[in-house]
Amino acid sequence: MDLEYTVSTQKSYRVAVDAVVAAAETHGFRVQFVHDVAATLAERGFPREPVTIVEICNARYASEVLARDITIGLMLPCPVMVHEQAGSVAISTMKPTLIAEFFPHAKLEGVAAEVEAHVIAIVDEAAS
DSSP: OOSEEEEEESSOHHHHHHHHHHHHHHTTOEEEEEEEHHHHHHHTTOOOSOEEEEEEEOHHHHHHHHHHOGGGGGGOSEEEEEEEETTEEEEEEEOTHHHHHHOGGGOOHHHHHHHHHHHHHHHHHHHO
């Protein structure tokens, strides 16, 4: 099983970050935080190409999985990463169905598949 889902985009890095935020909201996900990872690293003397992680969460899904096992919160919210390498911009996410494998007793397969469908759609829409 692939751990992540990545799509290249012709959009600029900054436009791609904004597109992730907009697509998340369209799918009923709230943006919890936007981490400019490259800026944080540069402040510490480690410059690199742009990397931003957009944390997204849907309250209904989060509530459902936390009710099954509170420690699933260690894997929330869902990260969507926009990154640029050698002038190419891509959008990546970890597949939410992986959570079901880490917590088999919680029987998350159905809800994880629903969340994954949304998150992949968010990535695809942001990239297009």
